[in-house]
Amino acid sequence: MGEINKLSAIEAAHQFIHKYFPYCQGALLAGSVVRGEATETSDLDIVIFNHTISSSYRESLIEFGWAIEVFVHNLSSYKHFFKNDVERARPSLPRMISEGIILRDVGMMDSIKKEANELLANGPAEWSAETIKTKRYFITDALDDFIGCSNRAEEIFIASTLAELVSEFVLRTNQKWIGASKWIVRALRNYEEDFANHFVEVFDHFYRTGEKKPVIELVDQVLEPFGGRLFHGFLLGKK
Structure with missing residues:
Protein backbone atom coordinates (compact mmCIF):
# COMPACT_ATOMS: atom_id res chain seq x y z
CA MET A 1 0.00 0.00 0.00
CA GLY A 123 38.46 15.46 -18.88
CA PRO A 124 41.10 14.63 -16.25
CA ALA A 125 44.74 15.65 -16.47
CA GLU A 126 47.00 13.61 -18.74
CA TRP A 127 49.09 11.01 -16.96
CA SER A 128 52.83 11.62 -16.99
CA ALA A 129 55.23 9.05 -18.45
CA GLU A 130 56.42 8.30 -14.91
CA THR A 131 52.87 7.65 -13.69
CA ILE A 132 52.20 5.32 -16.61
CA LYS A 133 55.42 3.45 -15.80
CA THR A 134 54.43 3.08 -12.16
CA LYS A 135 50.94 1.86 -13.06
CA ARG A 136 52.43 -0.67 -15.51
CA TYR A 137 54.56 -2.06 -12.70
CA PHE A 138 51.64 -2.51 -10.29
CA ILE A 139 49.50 -4.12 -13.00
CA THR A 140 52.38 -6.48 -13.80
CA ASP A 141 52.75 -7.31 -10.11
CA ALA A 142 49.04 -8.14 -9.79
CA LEU A 143 49.12 -10.12 -13.04
CA ASP A 144 52.07 -12.20 -11.83
CA ASP A 145 50.19 -12.95 -8.60
CA PHE A 146 47.14 -13.91 -10.65
CA ILE A 147 49.10 -16.22 -12.97
CA GLY A 148 50.95 -17.94 -10.13
CA CYS A 149 48.06 -18.31 -7.71
CA SER A 150 46.47 -21.75 -7.28
CA ASN A 151 44.12 -20.83 -4.45
CA ARG A 152 40.64 -20.20 -5.86
CA ALA A 153 39.59 -17.87 -3.04
CA GLU A 154 42.71 -15.73 -3.48
CA GLU A 155 42.38 -15.75 -7.29
CA ILE A 156 38.94 -14.16 -7.06
CA PHE A 157 40.23 -11.17 -5.13
CA ILE A 158 43.39 -10.78 -7.20
CA ALA A 159 41.20 -10.72 -10.31
CA SER A 160 39.09 -7.97 -8.74
CA THR A 161 42.21 -5.89 -8.07
CA LEU A 162 43.45 -6.53 -11.59
CA ALA A 163 40.12 -5.46 -13.11
CA GLU A 164 40.20 -2.18 -11.20
CA LEU A 165 43.84 -1.43 -12.06
CA VAL A 166 43.41 -2.24 -15.75
CA SER A 167 40.17 -0.27 -16.12
CA GLU A 168 41.85 2.74 -14.53
CA PHE A 169 44.86 2.37 -16.83
CA VAL A 170 42.75 2.20 -19.98
CA LEU A 171 40.64 5.21 -19.04
CA ARG A 172 43.41 7.45 -17.72
CA THR A 173 45.80 6.79 -20.61
CA ASN A 174 42.95 7.94 -22.87
CA GLN A 175 42.23 10.97 -20.65
CA LYS A 176 38.82 9.70 -19.63
CA TRP A 177 37.10 9.90 -16.27
CA ILE A 178 37.24 6.81 -14.05
CA GLY A 179 34.69 5.44 -11.62
CA ALA A 180 34.22 3.12 -8.66
CA SER A 181 31.85 0.19 -8.17
CA LYS A 182 29.13 0.29 -10.87
CA TRP A 183 30.71 3.42 -12.33
CA ILE A 184 33.74 1.40 -13.49
CA VAL A 185 31.80 -0.33 -16.24
CA ARG A 186 29.81 2.84 -16.98
CA ALA A 187 33.05 4.76 -17.45
CA LEU A 188 34.38 2.04 -19.75
CA ARG A 189 31.20 2.15 -21.82
CA ASN A 190 31.42 5.92 -22.06
CA TYR A 191 34.92 5.41 -23.41
CA GLU A 192 34.27 2.55 -25.85
CA GLU A 193 31.28 0.20 -25.84
CA ASP A 194 33.00 -2.72 -27.60
CA PHE A 195 35.98 -2.66 -25.27
CA ALA A 196 33.72 -2.44 -22.22
CA ASN A 197 31.72 -5.47 -23.35
CA HIS A 198 34.88 -7.47 -24.00
CA PHE A 199 36.31 -6.43 -20.62
CA VAL A 200 33.18 -7.62 -18.80
CA GLU A 201 33.01 -10.87 -20.79
CA VAL A 202 36.64 -11.74 -20.01
CA PHE A 203 36.33 -11.30 -16.27
CA ASP A 204 32.88 -12.86 -16.13
CA HIS A 205 34.28 -15.90 -17.95
CA PHE A 206 37.05 -16.20 -15.37
CA TYR A 207 34.65 -15.93 -12.43
CA ARG A 208 32.41 -18.61 -13.93
CA THR A 209 35.03 -21.06 -15.19
CA GLY A 210 38.33 -20.21 -13.51
CA GLU A 211 40.05 -19.93 -16.91
CA LYS A 212 42.76 -17.28 -16.71
CA LYS A 213 44.05 -17.09 -20.27
CA PRO A 214 41.52 -14.50 -21.60
CA VAL A 215 42.26 -12.20 -18.65
CA ILE A 216 46.00 -12.51 -19.19
CA GLU A 217 45.62 -11.78 -22.90
CA LEU A 218 43.47 -8.72 -22.21
CA VAL A 219 45.99 -7.28 -19.74
CA ASP A 220 48.85 -7.83 -22.16
CA GLN A 221 46.88 -6.16 -24.97
CA VAL A 222 46.26 -3.12 -22.77
CA LEU A 223 49.92 -2.83 -21.70
CA GLU A 224 51.52 -3.58 -25.08
CA PRO A 225 51.28 -0.04 -26.60
CA PHE A 226 53.07 1.31 -23.51
CA GLY A 227 55.90 -1.19 -23.46
CA GLY A 228 54.19 -4.26 -22.03
CA ARG A 229 54.73 -5.71 -18.59
CA LEU A 230 57.27 -4.00 -16.35
CA PHE A 231 59.39 -5.47 -13.57
CA HIS A 232 63.12 -5.44 -14.27
CA GLY A 233 64.62 -2.01 -13.72
CA PHE A 234 61.62 -0.41 -12.07
CA LEU A 235 62.60 2.15 -9.43
CA LEU A 236 60.41 3.91 -6.90
CA GLY A 237 61.83 6.35 -4.35
CA LYS A 238 65.53 5.57 -4.84
CA LYS A 239 67.80 8.61 -4.65
Whole structure:
Protein backbone atom coordinates (compact mmCIF):
# COMPACT_ATOMS: atom_id res chain seq x y z
CA MET A 1 0.00 0.00 0.00
CA GLY A 2 2.90 2.33 0.86
CA GLU A 3 4.46 1.78 -2.55
CA ILE A 4 1.19 2.59 -4.32
CA ASN A 5 1.03 5.96 -2.53
CA LYS A 6 4.71 6.72 -2.92
CA LEU A 7 5.40 10.21 -4.22
CA SER A 8 7.14 10.67 -7.54
CA ALA A 9 10.83 11.50 -7.36
CA ILE A 10 10.25 15.11 -8.44
CA GLU A 11 7.38 15.67 -6.01
CA ALA A 12 9.29 14.09 -3.11
CA ALA A 13 12.35 16.22 -3.88
CA HIS A 14 10.26 19.41 -3.99
CA GLN A 15 8.63 18.57 -0.66
CA PHE A 16 11.99 17.72 0.88
CA ILE A 17 13.42 21.10 -0.15
CA HIS A 18 10.33 22.92 1.11
CA LYS A 19 10.65 21.18 4.49
CA TYR A 20 14.40 21.36 5.09
CA PHE A 21 15.81 24.10 2.83
CA PRO A 22 12.97 26.57 2.15
CA TYR A 23 15.36 29.51 1.77
CA CYS A 24 18.13 27.89 -0.29
CA GLN A 25 19.43 29.67 -3.36
CA GLY A 26 19.56 26.58 -5.57
CA ALA A 27 18.63 22.90 -5.62
CA LEU A 28 19.03 20.01 -8.06
CA LEU A 29 17.70 16.48 -8.29
CA ALA A 30 20.33 14.14 -9.74
CA GLY A 31 21.23 10.45 -9.83
CA SER A 32 19.60 7.39 -11.33
CA VAL A 33 16.04 8.74 -11.19
CA VAL A 34 17.10 11.59 -13.50
CA ARG A 35 19.00 9.28 -15.87
CA GLY A 36 16.04 6.92 -16.16
CA GLU A 37 18.03 4.11 -14.49
CA ALA A 38 16.20 3.90 -11.17
CA THR A 39 15.71 0.53 -9.49
CA GLU A 40 13.68 -0.54 -6.45
CA THR A 41 16.59 0.43 -4.19
CA SER A 42 17.43 3.76 -5.84
CA ASP A 43 17.57 6.85 -3.67
CA LEU A 44 17.20 10.54 -4.45
CA ASP A 45 20.41 12.54 -4.84
CA ILE A 46 19.68 16.16 -4.03
CA VAL A 47 22.26 18.94 -4.27
CA ILE A 48 21.57 22.09 -2.25
CA PHE A 49 23.22 25.52 -2.51
CA ASN A 50 22.65 27.68 0.54
CA HIS A 51 24.72 30.78 1.32
CA THR A 52 24.03 30.46 5.06
CA ILE A 53 25.92 27.14 5.29
CA SER A 54 29.43 27.60 6.67
CA SER A 55 30.82 24.31 5.34
CA SER A 56 29.71 21.50 3.04
CA TYR A 57 28.12 18.36 4.38
CA ARG A 58 26.33 15.21 3.28
CA GLU A 59 23.35 13.67 5.03
CA SER A 60 21.19 10.57 4.53
CA LEU A 61 17.51 10.52 5.46
CA ILE A 62 14.30 8.68 4.72
CA GLU A 63 11.48 11.09 3.88
CA PHE A 64 8.34 11.07 1.74
CA GLY A 65 8.75 7.37 0.97
CA TRP A 66 12.30 7.75 -0.37
CA ALA A 67 15.85 7.23 0.82
CA ILE A 68 17.46 10.63 0.24
CA GLU A 69 21.12 11.61 -0.02
CA VAL A 70 21.51 15.36 0.30
CA PHE A 71 24.74 17.17 -0.59
CA VAL A 72 24.76 20.66 0.89
CA HIS A 73 27.09 23.46 -0.24
CA ASN A 74 27.40 27.19 0.11
CA LEU A 75 28.02 29.28 -2.96
CA SER A 76 31.78 28.63 -3.04
CA SER A 77 32.44 25.33 -1.21
CA TYR A 78 31.46 23.26 -4.23
CA LYS A 79 34.57 24.55 -6.05
CA HIS A 80 36.79 22.66 -3.61
CA PHE A 81 34.93 19.45 -4.43
CA PHE A 82 35.23 20.17 -8.16
CA LYS A 83 39.00 20.50 -7.71
CA ASN A 84 39.28 17.28 -5.70
CA ASP A 85 37.12 15.38 -8.19
CA VAL A 86 39.37 16.48 -11.05
CA GLU A 87 42.49 15.43 -9.15
CA ARG A 88 41.12 11.95 -8.43
CA ALA A 89 39.54 11.76 -11.93
CA ARG A 90 36.13 10.83 -10.49
CA PRO A 91 33.75 13.71 -11.22
CA SER A 92 30.97 12.81 -8.78
CA LEU A 93 29.73 16.30 -7.95
CA PRO A 94 30.24 17.83 -11.42
CA ARG A 95 28.30 14.93 -12.94
CA MET A 96 25.42 15.35 -10.49
CA ILE A 97 25.23 19.07 -11.20
CA SER A 98 25.55 18.62 -14.96
CA GLU A 99 22.79 16.02 -15.23
CA GLY A 100 20.61 17.39 -12.44
CA ILE A 101 17.12 18.78 -12.86
CA ILE A 102 16.89 22.27 -11.40
CA LEU A 103 14.30 22.42 -8.62
CA ARG A 104 15.08 25.89 -7.30
CA ASP A 105 17.16 28.74 -8.68
CA VAL A 106 17.60 32.39 -7.73
CA GLY A 107 19.73 33.03 -10.78
CA MET A 108 23.00 31.18 -10.23
CA MET A 109 22.37 27.58 -11.30
CA ASP A 110 23.12 28.16 -14.99
CA SER A 111 26.63 29.39 -14.20
CA ILE A 112 27.34 26.48 -11.83
CA LYS A 113 26.04 24.02 -14.42
CA LYS A 114 28.30 25.65 -17.01
CA GLU A 115 31.31 25.15 -14.72
CA ALA A 116 30.41 21.48 -14.29
CA ASN A 117 29.88 20.92 -18.01
CA GLU A 118 33.19 22.53 -18.96
CA LEU A 119 35.04 20.48 -16.35
CA LEU A 120 33.47 17.24 -17.63
CA ALA A 121 34.25 18.12 -21.25
CA ASN A 122 37.90 18.87 -20.47
CA GLY A 123 38.46 15.46 -18.88
CA PRO A 124 41.10 14.63 -16.25
CA ALA A 125 44.74 15.65 -16.47
CA GLU A 126 47.00 13.61 -18.74
CA TRP A 127 49.09 11.01 -16.96
CA SER A 128 52.83 11.62 -16.99
CA ALA A 129 55.23 9.05 -18.45
CA GLU A 130 56.42 8.30 -14.91
CA THR A 131 52.87 7.65 -13.69
CA ILE A 132 52.20 5.32 -16.61
CA LYS A 133 55.42 3.45 -15.80
CA THR A 134 54.43 3.08 -12.16
CA LYS A 135 50.94 1.86 -13.06
CA ARG A 136 52.43 -0.67 -15.51
CA TYR A 137 54.56 -2.06 -12.70
CA PHE A 138 51.64 -2.51 -10.29
CA ILE A 139 49.50 -4.12 -13.00
CA THR A 140 52.38 -6.48 -13.80
CA ASP A 141 52.75 -7.31 -10.11
CA ALA A 142 49.04 -8.14 -9.79
CA LEU A 143 49.12 -10.12 -13.04
CA ASP A 144 52.07 -12.20 -11.83
CA ASP A 145 50.19 -12.95 -8.60
CA PHE A 146 47.14 -13.91 -10.65
CA ILE A 147 49.10 -16.22 -12.97
CA GLY A 148 50.95 -17.94 -10.13
CA CYS A 149 48.06 -18.31 -7.71
CA SER A 150 46.47 -21.75 -7.28
CA ASN A 151 44.12 -20.83 -4.45
CA ARG A 152 40.64 -20.20 -5.86
CA ALA A 153 39.59 -17.87 -3.04
CA GLU A 154 42.71 -15.73 -3.48
CA GLU A 155 42.38 -15.75 -7.29
CA ILE A 156 38.94 -14.16 -7.06
CA PHE A 157 40.23 -11.17 -5.13
CA ILE A 158 43.39 -10.78 -7.20
CA ALA A 159 41.20 -10.72 -10.31
CA SER A 160 39.09 -7.97 -8.74
CA THR A 161 42.21 -5.89 -8.07
CA LEU A 162 43.45 -6.53 -11.59
CA ALA A 163 40.12 -5.46 -13.11
CA GLU A 164 40.20 -2.18 -11.20
CA LEU A 165 43.84 -1.43 -12.06
CA VAL A 166 43.41 -2.24 -15.75
CA SER A 167 40.17 -0.27 -16.12
CA GLU A 168 41.85 2.74 -14.53
CA PHE A 169 44.86 2.37 -16.83
CA VAL A 170 42.75 2.20 -19.98
CA LEU A 171 40.64 5.21 -19.04
CA ARG A 172 43.41 7.45 -17.72
CA THR A 173 45.80 6.79 -20.61
CA ASN A 174 42.95 7.94 -22.87
CA GLN A 175 42.23 10.97 -20.65
CA LYS A 176 38.82 9.70 -19.63
CA TRP A 177 37.10 9.90 -16.27
CA ILE A 178 37.24 6.81 -14.05
CA GLY A 179 34.69 5.44 -11.62
CA ALA A 180 34.22 3.12 -8.66
CA SER A 181 31.85 0.19 -8.17
CA LYS A 182 29.13 0.29 -10.87
CA TRP A 183 30.71 3.42 -12.33
CA ILE A 184 33.74 1.40 -13.49
CA VAL A 185 31.80 -0.33 -16.24
CA ARG A 186 29.81 2.84 -16.98
CA ALA A 187 33.05 4.76 -17.45
CA LEU A 188 34.38 2.04 -19.75
CA ARG A 189 31.20 2.15 -21.82
CA ASN A 190 31.42 5.92 -22.06
CA TYR A 191 34.92 5.41 -23.41
CA GLU A 192 34.27 2.55 -25.85
CA GLU A 193 31.28 0.20 -25.84
CA ASP A 194 33.00 -2.72 -27.60
CA PHE A 195 35.98 -2.66 -25.27
CA ALA A 196 33.72 -2.44 -22.22
CA ASN A 197 31.72 -5.47 -23.35
CA HIS A 198 34.88 -7.47 -24.00
CA PHE A 199 36.31 -6.43 -20.62
CA VAL A 200 33.18 -7.62 -18.80
CA GLU A 201 33.01 -10.87 -20.79
CA VAL A 202 36.64 -11.74 -20.01
CA PHE A 203 36.33 -11.30 -16.27
CA ASP A 204 32.88 -12.86 -16.13
CA HIS A 205 34.28 -15.90 -17.95
CA PHE A 206 37.05 -16.20 -15.37
CA TYR A 207 34.65 -15.93 -12.43
CA ARG A 208 32.41 -18.61 -13.93
CA THR A 209 35.03 -21.06 -15.19
CA GLY A 210 38.33 -20.21 -13.51
CA GLU A 211 40.05 -19.93 -16.91
CA LYS A 212 42.76 -17.28 -16.71
CA LYS A 213 44.05 -17.09 -20.27
CA PRO A 214 41.52 -14.50 -21.60
CA VAL A 215 42.26 -12.20 -18.65
CA ILE A 216 46.00 -12.51 -19.19
CA GLU A 217 45.62 -11.78 -22.90
CA LEU A 218 43.47 -8.72 -22.21
CA VAL A 219 45.99 -7.28 -19.74
CA ASP A 220 48.85 -7.83 -22.16
CA GLN A 221 46.88 -6.16 -24.97
CA VAL A 222 46.26 -3.12 -22.77
CA LEU A 223 49.92 -2.83 -21.70
CA GLU A 224 51.52 -3.58 -25.08
CA PRO A 225 51.28 -0.04 -26.60
CA PHE A 226 53.07 1.31 -23.51
CA GLY A 227 55.90 -1.19 -23.46
CA GLY A 228 54.19 -4.26 -22.03
CA ARG A 229 54.73 -5.71 -18.59
CA LEU A 230 57.27 -4.00 -16.35
CA PHE A 231 59.39 -5.47 -13.57
CA HIS A 232 63.12 -5.44 -14.27
CA GLY A 233 64.62 -2.01 -13.72
CA PHE A 234 61.62 -0.41 -12.07
CA LEU A 235 62.60 2.15 -9.43
CA LEU A 236 60.41 3.91 -6.90
CA GLY A 237 61.83 6.35 -4.35
CA LYS A 238 65.53 5.57 -4.84
CA LYS A 239 67.80 8.61 -4.65
